[in-house]
Amino acid sequence: MTVKVMLWGWGLMNPICAKYVLQKGGDVVLVVDRNASRVGKTTDAEVAIAATKPDICILATRSTLKELKDPILTCVSKGVSVVTIAEEATYPITTAKAIVEEIDKVAKANNAAVFGSGYSEWAWVVLPAAVAGAAANVQKVVGLSSYNVNDYGSALCEKHGVGLSAAEFQAKISSQASTAGPSYAWSASEGLANTLGFTVTKMTQEFQPTFADVPVYCDVLKRTLEVGTCTGMAAKATVQTAEGTEIIFSTVGKVYAPGDEDCNDWEIFGDPAKITLKMPVPPTVETTCASAVNRIPQILAGPAGYITSKDLGAIHYIAGKFPEVHRT
Amino acid sequence: MTVKVMLWGWGLMNPICAKYVLQKGGDVVLVVDRNASRVGKTTDAEVAIAATKPDICILATRSTLKELKDPILTCVSKGVSVVTIAEEATYPITTAKAIVEEIDKVAKANNAAVFGSGYSEWAWVVLPAAVAGAAANVQKVVGLSSYNVNDYGSALCEKHGVGLSAAEFQAKISSQASTAGPSYAWSASEGLANTLGFTVTKMTQEFQPTFADVPVYCDVLKRTLEVGTCTGMAAKATVQTAEGTEIIFSTVGKVYAPGDEDCNDWEIFGDPAKITLKMPVPPTVETTCASAVNRIPQILAGPAGYITSKDLGAIHYIAGKFPEVHRT
Numbered sequence: 001m002t003v004k005v006m007l008w009g010w011g012l013m014n015p016i017c018a019k020y021v022l023q024k025g026g027d028v029v030l031v032v033d034r035n036a037s038r039v040g041k042t043t044d045a046e047v048a049i050a051a052t053k054p055d056i057c058i059l060a061t062r063s064t065l066k067e068l069k070d071p072i073l074t075c076v077s078k079g080v081s082v083v084t085i086a087e088e089a090t091y092p093i094t095t096a097k098a099i100v101e102e103i104d105k106v107a108k109a110n111n112a113a114v115f116g117s118g119y120s121e122w123a124w125v126v127l128p129a130a131v132a133g134a135a136a137n138v139q140k141v142v143g144l145s146s147y148n149v150n151d152y153g154s155a156l157c158e159k160h161g162v163g164l165s166a167a168e169f170q171a172k173i174s175s176q177a178s179t180a181g182p183s184y185a186w187s188a189s190e191g192l193a194n195t196l197g198f199t200v201t202k203m204t205q206e207f208q209p210t211f212a213d214v215p216v217y218c219d220v221l222k223r224t225l226e227v228g229t230c231t232g233m234a235a236k237a238t239v240q241t242a243e244g245t246e247i248i249f250s251t252v253g254k255v256y257a258p259g260d261e262d263c264n265d266w267e268i269f270g271d272p273a274k275i276t277l278k279m280p281v282p283p284t285v286e287t288t289c290a291s292a293v294n295r296i297p298q299i300l301a302g303p304a305g306y307i308t309s310k311d312l313g314a315i316h317y318i319a320g321k322f323p324e325v326h327r328t
Numbered sequence: 329m330t331v332k333v334m335l336w337g338w339g340l341m342n343p344i345c346a347k348y349v350l351q352k353g354g355d356v357v358l359v360v361d362r363n364a365s366r367v368g369k370t371t372d373a374e375v376a377i378a379a380t381k382p383d384i385c386i387l388a389t390r391s392t393l394k395e396l397k398d399p400i401l402t403c404v405s406k407g408v409s410v411v412t413i414a415e416e417a418t419y420p421i422t423t424a425k426a427i428v429e430e431i432d433k434v435a436k437a438n439n440a441a442v443f444g445s446g447y448s449e450w451a452w453v454v455l456p457a458a459v460a461g462a463a464a465n466v467q468k469v470v471g472l473s474s475y476n477v478n479d480y481g482s483a484l485c486e487k488h489g490v491g492l493s494a495a496e497f498q499a500k501i502s503s504q505a506s507t508a509g510p511s512y513a514w515s516a517s518e519g520l521a522n523t524l525g526f527t528v529t530k531m532t533q534e535f536q537p538t539f540a541d542v543p544v545y546c547d548v549l550k551r552t553l554e555v556g557t558c559t560g561m562a563a564k565a566t567v568q569t570a571e572g573t574e575i576i577f578s579t580v581g582k583v584y585a586p587g588d589e590d591c592n593d594w595e596i597f598g599d600p601a602k603i604t605l606k607m608p609v610p611p612t613v614e615t616t617c618a619s620a621v622n623r624i625p626q627i628l629a630g631p632a633g634y635i636t637s638k639d640l641g642a643i644h645y646i647a648g649k650f651p652e653v654h655r656t
Contacts, residue, residue, distance in 0.1 A: 019464075020464045023464065023465065024504075053487035083622055119462070122461060122462040123462075126458060126461065126642075127458055127459070129642070129644075129645065130454060130455055130458040130642045130643070131455070132645040133450060133454065133619060133622055133642055133643030133644060133645055134447070134451075134614075134616075134618050134619040134622070134643060135614075135615070135618055135622075136347075136348045136351065136353065136449040136614065136617070136621065136622075137619040138645060138647070166374055196645050197644075197645065197646065197647035197648070198647050242370065243648060245647070249376055271614060271618070272611035272615060272618070273611065274611070275607070275610065275611060275615065276607060276608050276609070276610075277605065277607055278605075278606040278607070278608065279603070279604060279605055279606070280604050281604070282603065282604075283600035283601065283602070283603060284613035285600075286462075286464065286599060286600035287462035287463070287600060287603065288462075289464070290462050290463055290464040290599070290600070291461060291462040293464065294461055294462070294463075294464075313641040313642055313644075314454075314457070314458045314461055314641055314642035315458070315461030315462060316457075316461060316467060316525075316641070317457065317460040317461055317463055317468070317524050317525065318525065319524055319525035319526050319571055319573070320525070320571060
C-alpha cells in the first residue's frame, strides 16, 4: 500500500522531502503551510487530514516542542504519525516533559507515533552511537559540529552574538545560558546519552564566543569583523551520567575565516582508548531531509507514542521504494 | 539470568573478549582450544558443552566458513549460538552457500543463531550503512581500509607479495584473484550491499601491488624494500547491483612508509552528492572484540539460523551489564 505523506511547512526543507517521498513511491497527499498561497492547499489542517487520511506528517517548521505542540496534537489526534526535523525533538523527554507526556498519551490512544529525526538525530545521535557499538567501555564522548552563520539570516547572526565585543557577549549571551532553553547541543547530547543506555544525572550548557585570528567579512551584517570581535558562538553541553561517563558536545556557529569548513567530529574515549569519527563538510540540508524520509517505514512499523532514537536504532537506507509496513 | 559464554580459540582475540564478557556480567563457562594446555580446559567440545550449557560461543580461530564449519555445527547442534570474528562470516551467504545452508538448517532446528561480527562487520558494514541512512539515493560507495603488514607474521607478508617485483606480483598474486576465494573486501562489500537492500548482480575482485616512494624497512622480512619492490597489496572488490549502484571497497595491507597509518574511510555518492566518513587510526583489535561481545544480546534475542547485519541493524553499546534477553 502506498505510504501517504502530509507535509507541514513549505520552506527550505519540505520541498526536498517531497521529492524524496515521491522517489520512494510515496504519495504526498497534503501540504499545510501558514502561507497557503505558497502551495495552493488548505491550511485547515483538521478537515484536510480527515479528507486525505495521511499515514505520516513530515513537520518542518520550528525548533522546539513548545512551538510544535499544536500541529503535532492535530496530527496524532487523527491517527497521523509525525516525523519532525525540529532540533529539540531529537530528545525532548526531559526538556519538554509535560508536552511530551500529553502528546504521548494522545498518540498512543490513536495508534500514532511521534519522532524527531533530521541531521541532528543522524549526525549527533545515530552516528556516534554506531561508533560506540564497537566500544567495550565508553568513559568520555567529545563531539564538535560546526556551521557558517553566513549561510543563515540576521536573526541567527544576532542570536550568535556576531559583531559583539567579548564583554557584550558575556552580558547578553553567556550569562543567559542557564535560562535560554535547550540548545541543539543539549537535545542531541541528552539523546545520545539515552541511546547509549546511560542514566543522566546532571546537564549544563555554556555559550562561548568564537574569535578569528584574522579579520573576517560577515555577509549577513555586511561588515568586516575585526580581530577581537565575536564571530559567533559555541553552544557546549556537558552531560554527566550515573555510570561515570561524560558527554561534551559543542555546536559551533560562526562567520568562517579562510580554511574553516563544516564538520561533524566525534571522539570516544575508554576501551579502546580512542575511536575517532570525522565527517568533513557534511551535507546538512539533504541529510536532514533524507534521514526524516528514510525513518518513515521504521516509524510506521514501530511502537506508538513519543519515541526516540533508542526505540528505532540506526536509520536504514531505502534502496528503491518504501517497504510495506504496518504497526502491529 | 547470567549470559553463559564459551570461547573457541585462545589466541590474540578471545582473552580480550573474555575480559569484556566478564565486565558485562557474563560468565565464561568454557574455553576450547586446539592447544588445551594453553588454558587447561578440555578440547572435547561436545562433552564440555553438554556439561556447561553455554548460551553462545565466541569463535575466534580462522577466517573462512569452510574452516569453521565443524566448530559451528558442534555448537549449534547443541543449541549454542555462535558469534565469530571470521572475516568471511560477515557475509558468506553466496561464497559458502552450501555450508551456510547446512549450518542454517541445524541452527534453526536447535533454536540457535550464527552471526559474523568484529571489525569487518562494524567498520565495513555497520558504519557505512549508518552513514547511508541519511542518503536519499546511493549511486556509488567507495571504501578504503588500510593496515600495516609489519604488525603481522611472515605468512601474511608472503600472501601480500611483500618483496616481490611487479612482474612476480602479477604472476603469483594478481593472476590468482579469480580463484583465490573471497577476500575480506569481497565479504564486506557484499555484506554492505545486502544490508543496504541492494540486489547484487556481479562481483569481481582484483589484487593490486602497492609501492612506496621511498625505501621502507620490513620488520618481518628484516630487509629494506627498495623503490619499485612491492610493499604489499590492495584487495579491491567491485559490486554491481540491479539498482545500478556500485560498491568499490579496497583493503590495503602494506609495509608502511613514514606518514602511513591505518584508516577506514568511506565516501557515498548520489543524493546528497557526497557524504564522507573518515576514521583515522582505528583500533582494530579492541573494536573487533567489543563488537562481537556487544552483539551477544542482539543475537540471543534475534531470529534463529544463519543471520547477518541486515537482520540485526547497528551494534548497540552496552552501558553496564548484559540486558536480560530471550529468543522468542
